[in-house]
Amino acid sequence: MTQTRKTTAEKLGEGSLYLFMIVIAVVTLYPFWNQVVTSISDESTLYNTGVVLFPSKLSFESYHVIFQYKAIWSGYGNTILRTILGVSLSLTFTALFAYPLSKQDLPFNRTITSFVLFTMLFSGGLIPNYLLVKNLGIFNSIWALVLPSMISAFNALIMRNFFRSIPDSLEESARVDGAGYFFIFRKIIVPLSKPVIATVALWIAVQHWNAWFDALIYITDPKKQVLQVVLRKIIVDNNMDQLNAMLYQLDQKDMFSTRQLQATVIMFSVIPMLAVYPFVQKYFVKGVMIGAVKG
Template identity: 35%
Template sequence: MFALKRKTTGEVIFDLANNVFMLCICFITLYPIWYVLINAFNDGKDAMLGGIYWWPRMFTFKNFEAVFASPGIMQAMWITVAKTLVGVVAHVFFTAMVAYALSRKDLVGGKIYILMGTVTLFFGGGLIPTYLLIRDLHLLENFWVYIIPVLFSFFDLIILMTFFREIPEGLEEAARIDGANDWSIFLRIVLPVSMPVLATIALFHGVYQWNDYFTGMIYINNESLQPIQTYLYRVVAQSSSSQMMVAVQGSALTKTVTSQSIKLATMVVTTLPIVFVYPFLQRYFVKGMMIGSIKG
């Protein structure tokens, strides 16, 4: 048995200071989220008095009732869920397909394609040329503006391409001997063995799709096509919260909710779904990043 090495006084002090520092960072990071949450569950008129720091003083669901009473929020939530699901599937499949092609050593011009893609990591066309392109593609006021422009990501391609190059060539050779073509190899062999890295890319793009408010703000004027994050932007930055107050006038909610409490409740409604989903995909994220970034 080996005796455990006792820590020196300096090491103990360093560990203690490091733990205190990290706890402070965690508190600074998490407390604003907790503050929004407790005030969202507190009576709006009571919250105006202040003094709510740790727990709701007058717990209520009335703020959330007022949010869901708005006719537009459920439509915005549906658009967000639809664009996240469709966008993730389309993005992962399309990017994986291109990454598989570029991972092949016998692809003619493969290095040129990779060089062209690398340039896009550092330089972009800018907002105005992008808007003109979206307009000419007839994607303005169109649901597919959330999907088509982000079908491909060269950053995600690098992760996938690195992983695909680690797949043993013997698998493909055996499949070709059995008569499989490139599509069969890609769909029946490459994708099934690449689930960890595919889950990583799905998580990347899923979080992006859920949090994206800019696309709906720039390219969509029709409120029935705007996602929940654009809806939240309108509530927080514009007068939508006041319009929501008008929608609940005359009901019992008027006595308990305020414009500020509606804003906080809307923030919670738009944020919690992705917060709940993320921890379940975290292990795939870490594993996929390691597999896709380390070459053996």
């Protein structure tokens, strides 16, 4: 096979592209790395230099303090519960909704799809959603954070398109053997749809893990508040009264700066997503490409 040699202009173009991507990666990753270094640095050496790439003296005492902060753990528990319920219910009902839409012979298929697309462009707004949650009797409960966003039109269309990419011959042969639609969906469609299921599950999990506005509106009990609202009070509102009171009780008030504790809380909140992402990354590209292009 003949190999075409790259011209000087092509080599310079590739080199410039790689350099540009490296710069973008550094600019993107440095703020995150800065929070990591800040959270594990000793407070006495934290402000010695303007730009800190590596901690001059390691210290994990700030994590030890955060571990004893009860509001963090209650927020963690509520967020984990919300994420598990949200992913489970959203995946189940979105898949059950998308599977019939993937059938061309479904009565009023185009009409139903048009209604789904309509909800992507227009919504009821904040006040009707608030009144709906209140009248349903789920105000100040975990269901107020899970049920309103249980089915996403975008996720349903992605899953519908992926289901359409599965050969019809598989379902036809199963129906010949006497299998019903629910059996086909559970035994054939779901196992073959792992890429799109993993992709949508990651989207839903990240959405619920990072969500804070709905919890700020619908949850009034501090014990039921999610982690992101606790994080927002510490970082955005700079409300560290409870954290400072705990430091006074531990006689460690002068050992940590506000910036260091905020960085530690940030790292503490993103660790679960960093741990989960590598396990679903292999499905991500395939699930998005097939679900977005097919159909």
